[in-house]
Each structure stands twice: as structure tokens, then as C-alpha cells.
Amino acid sequence: xxxxxxxxxxxxxxxxxxxxxxxxxxxxxxxxxxxxxxxxxxxxxxxxxxxxxxxxxxxxxxxxxxxxxxxxxxxxxxxxxxxxxxxxxxxxxxxxxxxxxxxxxxxxxxxxxxxxxxxxxxxxxxxxxxxxxxxxxxxxxxxxxxxxxxxxxxxxxxxxxxxxxxxxxxxxxxxxxxxxxxxxxxxxxxxxxxxxxxxxxxxxxxxxxxxxxxxxxxxxxxxxxxxxxxxxxxxxxxxxxxxxxxxxxxxxxxxxxxxxxxxxxxxxxxxxxxxxxxxxxxxxxxxxxxxxxxxxxxxxxxxxxxxxxxxxxxxxxx
Numbered sequence: 213x214x215x216x217x218x219x220x221x222x223x224x225x226x227x228x229x230x231x232x233x234x235x236x237x238x239x240x241x242x243x244x245x246x247x248x249x250x251x252x253x254x255x256x257x258x259x260x261x262x263x264x265x266x267x268x269x270x271x272x273x274x275x276x277x278x279x280x281x282x283x284x285x286x287x288x289x290x291x292x293x294x295x296x297x298x299x300x301x302x303x304x305x306x307x308x309x310x311x312x313x314x315x316x317x318x319x320x321x322x323x324x325x326x327x328x329x330x331x332x333x334x335x336x337x338x339x340x341x342x343x344x345x346x347x348x349x350x351x352x353x354x355x356x357x358x359x360x361x362x363x364x365x366x367x368x369x370x371x372x373x374x375x376x377x378x379x380x381x382x383x384x385x386x387x388x389x390x391x392x393x394x395x396x397x398x399x400x401x402x403x404x405x406x407x408x409x410x411x412x413x414x415x416x417x418x419x420x421x422x423x424x425x426x427x428x429x430x431x432x433x434x435x436x437x438x439x440x441x442x443x444x445x446x447x448x449x450x451x452x453x454x455x456x457x458x459x460x461x462x463x464x465x466x467x468x469x470x471x472x473x474x475x476x477x478x479x480x481x482x483x484x485x486x487x488x489x490x491x492x493x494x495x496x497x498x499x500x501x502x503x504x505x506x507x508x509x510x511x512x513x514x515x516x517x518x519x520x521x522x523x524x525x526x527x528x529x530x
Contacts, residue, residue: 218513219289226505227284230498231277236269237494238276242353244487245456248479252490272352275362279345280498283338288506291334291397298326327401328394335393336386343385344378350459373462381458384468388451392444396499399440407432426511433507437500445495450484452491 231238243255259268299322322330339346348365351357359365369377411428424432454472457465465471475483 219292219510220285222506222509222513223288223502224281224285225509226288226502228277228281229505230284230501231280232273233501234494234498235273235276237490237497238349239269239272239353241487241490241494242350242456242460243355244490245453246354246356246460248483248486272349275345275349275352279342279349282345283342284502284506286341287334287338287393290337291330294330294334295322295326298322298330321401321405324398324402327397331397332390332394335389339385339389340382343382346385347378347380347459350456354460356460377462380462381455381468384451384455384458384471387468388448388455392448395444395447396440399443400436400503403436403439404432407436426508429511430504430508434500434504437503438496441496441499442492445492446488449488449491453484453486456487 240252240255244250244252259265262268344366347369348359348362351365351369352359357365359368366378373380408424408429411424411432415424415428450472451468454465454468454475457471457475458468465474472484
């Protein structure tokens with residue numbers, strides 16, 4: 213049942229939903245990070261008092277949806293393939309944790325090290341593939357460029373910076389995404405395991421069921437997603453701030469090391485944590501939403517597939 217198209221579609225759906233709903237938070241984060249003089253309040257006020265405020269808050273939705281939608285699809289399908297391969301390689305070892313109905317996830321259960329490694333690799337790969345769209349998204353969201361379409365933006369970047377312009381900030385992105393994704397999967401799985409165990413004990417005590425209900429599983433996945441995103445985002449925010457500066461002003465911030473030194477020298481340590489609050493809120497909601505939708509779609513697809521198999525067995529027996 214665990215075919216790549218199913219996981220690709222589930223990841224795409226979850227990514228598109230979170231991108232559209234949370235685009236204003238992404239835009240505000242980019243604006244705050246582009247300069248220390250931009251505060252969250254002043255940015256919101258400037259957009260709200262300008263022309264077409266609703267449209268401006270959702271500026272960059274198209275590249276953001278393409279990037280998050282297809283990025284999530286690539287990430288989730290790659291992550292599933294890696295985790296299943298890892299579980300097969302480690303079959304028979306004690307570091308492979310397998311849970312039955314008492315766990316809220318339908319995905320393979322791995323060791324902490326495997327969770328870190330598979331999450332980091334899948335996110336880095338997805339980030340590399342979607343980097344050109346990411347650069348377009350960030351520039352669309354900033355107030356430093358006035359692009360009218362993806363075509364004009366692409367043409368301008370290629371004309372002024374060449375192909376390398378579409379991969380500006382990839383080093384900082386990889387350094388941000390690899391540990392973030394690894395830590396996220398680790399925190400996410402640990403949180404689900406503990407909350408699932410607690411919920412199972414509560415339901416057993418109440419005499420309702422020994423198997424978690426669909427709504428309970430979805431709630432556990434959502435809460436775990438928020439907690440994991442908050443922890444991972446805080447630890448990796450400096451690299452996100454550096455990445456934004458490089459993508460918006462490549463002439464001024466040449467590479468990750470140069471950008472970090474320049475930001476620290478001119479603006480201090482606080483510049484590396486610009487946009488942390490809005491990024492935590494956005495990441496927590498988007499990750500929790502994406503993972504919850506993804507896992508629920510996979511769960512439903514598996515249930516429907518099992519029903520089809522059972523029906524085919526009944527027909528053969530009959």
C-alpha cells in the first residue's frame with residue numbers, strides 16, 4: 213500500500229493547505245528579517261495602511277504554494293521511502309520500535325538516530341530541488357523587489373545573477389533544514405509515542421477502547437507537531453535569518469560565513485533571531501497542520517485499501 217504516489221499526493225495536499233492559510237505569517241517573517249529596522253508591529257501597520265492590504269498580506273502565495281506544496285510532497289515521499297528502507301535494514305534489531313494500534317502514527321517506527329538521519333536527508337533533498345522557487349518566494353514577499361509575475365522575476369534573476377542566483381542561500385538553507393528536520397522528526401515521534409501511551413492508558417481506564425480513535429490520533433499528531441516545530445525552529449532560526457539576507461541581498465551578503473559576520477558586527481546577536489516569534493508561530497501551525505493532514509490521508513488510504521483487499525478475498529472465497 214505504501215506506494216510513492218499516495219505519499220506524494222498526501223504531502224502535496226498538506227503542503228498546499230498550510231501554504232495558503234499561513235502565507236501572511238511567512239510574508240511578515242521575511243519582512244522582519246530583511247532589516248533590523250523592521251518590527252512586526254510596524255510591518256503589519258505599513259501593509260494594513262497601504263493599498264489592497266488583504267492582497268498584500270497574501271503576496272507571494274503562488275510561489276509559496278508551489279514551493280511548500282511540491283516541497284512537502286517530495287519531502288514526505290522521500291522520508292517515507294527512507295524510513296521504510298531503514299526499517300528493513302534494521303529488521304530484527306532492538307533499535308527498531310514497532311507499535312500497533314496504540315500508536316497514533318501509521319508510519320515506520322525507528323530509533324532516535326534513524327529519525328534524525330532520515331528527516332535531515334529528506335528535507336535537504338527537498339530543499340535543493342525547490343531552491344529556485346524558494347528564492348522567488350522570498351523576493352516576492354520582501355519589499356525590496358516589485359516583481360509582477362514569476363516569469364519577470366525569473367528573467368531578472370537570470371539576467372543579473374545567472375543560474376547561481378536561483379540557488380542563493382542554499383548553504384544556509386541546508387544547514388538550517390537538515391538539523392531542523394532531523395530534530396523535528398525526533399521530537400515529533402517521541403512526543404507522539406508518549407502522548408499515545410498516555411491516551412491509551414486513559415482510554416483503558418475508562419473502559420472505552422484499547423485502540424486510539426481517529427480523532428484522538430489526529431489530536432496527538434497536531435499537538436506533537438506544534439511542540440516539535442517550536443523546539444526545532446528556536447534552534448535553527450539563526451540560519452533562517454542568514455538565508456533570508458543572502459537571498460534578498462546577494463551582493464551585500466555573499467555567503468553564509470560572510471553574512472553571519474556582517475550581521476553580528478553591524479547589528480549584534482539579536483539579528484540572528486529576528487522573526488523568531490512569528491517563525492515559531494508559523495512553523496508550529498504549518499508543521500502541525502501538514503503532518504496531521506498527511507497522516508490522516510495516509511491512514512484513510514490504508515483503511516480503504518485494506519477494505520478493498522478484504523472484499524477481493526471474500527469474492528475469491530465465495
